[in-house]
Amino acid sequence: MRLDARPIAQSAGPAQFVQILADPVGSPYLRRPFSxxxxxxxxxxxxxxxxxxxxxTRRLQEARPGDAFNALGPLGRVFDPPEGHLLLVAGGVGIVxxxxxxxxxxxxxxxxxxxxxxxxxxxLPDLDALLPADLVRHVSTDDGTTGHAGxxxxxxxxxxxxxxxxxxxxxxxxxxxxxxxxxxxxxxCYASLENHMAxxxxxxxxxxxxxxxxxREDERYRRVCLDGPVVDAHxxxx
Numbered sequence: 001m002r003l004d005a006r007p008i009a010q011s012a013g014p015a016q017f018v019q020i021l022a023d024p025v026g027s028p029y030l031r032r033p034f035s036x037x038x039x040x041x042x043x044x045x046x047x048x049x050x051x052x053x054x055x056x057t058r059r060l061q062e063a064r065p066g067d068a069f070n071a072l073g074p075l076g077r078v079f080d081p082p083e084g085h086l087l088l089v090a091g092g093v094g095i096v097x098x099x100x101x102x103x104x105x106x107x108x109x110x111x112x113x114x115x116x117x118x119x120x121x122x123x124l125p126d127l128d129a130l131l132p133a134d135l136v137r138h139v140s141t142d143d144g145t146t147g148h149a150g151x152x153x154x155x156x157x158x159x160x161x162x163x164x165x166x167x168x169x170x171x172x173x174x175x176x177x178x179x180x181x182x183x184x185x186x187x188x189c190y191a192s193l194e195n196h197m198a199x200x201x202x203x204x205x206x207x208x209x210x211x212x213x214x215x216r217e218d219e220r221y222r223r224v225c226l227d228g229p230v231v232d233a234h235x236x237x238x
Contacts, residue, residue, distance in 0.1 A: 008087025091170025
């Protein structure tokens with residue numbers, strides 16, 4: 001879905017998100033967080049990509065040109081890609097912030113590799129529509145219906161070098177495994193977390209994660225919406 005919202009589009013970065021109220025005239029449901037897929041800062045629009053799961057996303061699916069939504073953003077911290085080879089590990093709609101990173105940093109594409117995983121071929125998004133054409137990609141499906149037969153995390157060691165930095169977004173279990181593998185390989189790893197968020201700006205404290213180390217006990221749990229969604233994958237408790 002493409003939305004015209006110049007103030008949001010002009011300052012949005014990879015892994016940041018927007019909170020959208022699905023019903024334009026007032027909804028009994030909370031806002032929903034959506035990562036930015038692609039942004040045109042000059043034209044003033046941004047795109048989101050989502051699964052239709054419940055009444056909120058169904059309302060988005062039913063929208064027509066000219067409909068208006070209440071949107072709050074951009075929120076959260078951005079991916080700040082390190083120098084050197086980047087390995088992007090995505091699962092499901094976790095492809096979205098990683099795709100935005102590829103669009104937003106064209107100078108990095110030749111040194112970037114994407115690993116895309118899904119349960120089965122029918123659950124793979126249209127990568128040609130979502131990604132720049134010059135981004136190298138490898139696909140994995142759990143049931144082997146296309147690409148590598150197995151988990152996408154099986155491919156990490158094959159495509160990593162000693163200086164690779166790994167960026168990941170997807171299901172919790174997948175990202176936990178990515179964090180484990182990269183720790184064993186002594187690679188840096190940054191994850192864009194997909195916690196449920198009611199407010200998006202730190203008021204509800206409903207999206208906290210536990211950090212392995214903190215200077216103070218009251219900082220051991222931190223809000224993903226403010227301290228993330230991008231975190232050091234080796235610094236949190238999975």
